[in-house]
Amino acid sequence: MDDAAAVLAAQPFSVLVGARVVGYEPGRAVLEIPLRPELLQQFGFVHGGVLAYAADNSLTFAAGTVLGSSIVTTGFTIDYLRPGRGTLLRAEAAVVDSSRRQALCRCEIVAVTEDGTETKVAAAQGGARVIELDRRSGGTPGSGS
Secondary structure (H helix, E strand, O other): OHHHHHHHHOOHHHHHHOOEEEEEEOOEEEEEEEOOHHHEOOOOOEOHHHHHHHHHHHHHHHHHHHHOOOEEEEEEEEEEOOOOOOOEEEEEEEEEEEOOOEEEEEEEEEEEOOOOOEEEEEEEEEEEEEOOEEHHHOOEEOOOO
C-alpha cells in the first residue's frame, strides 16, 4: 500500500483534492476523499467532476494491482445514481477481468455522512493498459502498444 500511496502523492491533482489510498490488495483498490466546500457544486452536492476523478483513479489503481504501476486509463463510463452529500467520498474498485497488458474494472462510489451512513452515489466501469515509458525523455509515454 505504501507504493500506491506514493503514486497517488505524485499526482498533483490527487493532492489538490485530498485523495488517499485506504485499500490496496490484489484485484481491489479503495480511495477516499474528504469532502469540503471546494469539491461541491452549487446545490451542495459532490461535483460530478470529483465523482469522475474518484472513478477514474480507483479503477486504474485496482487495475494496477494486477498490471503494475506503468499503466494508463483507456476509458471509463460512469452513472451518477443520486446526489452525494456527506463528509467523505469512498470509491471502491475491483478487477473484473485482466490479461498481461490490460484490465477491466468496476467501481462503486459512496458518500459517507458524519454518522457513518453510506449512500451509493455513482457506479463506473473502465479499463487500463500497460504502457512503456521512454526513460530518456523523463518518463513520458513511449510506444506503449
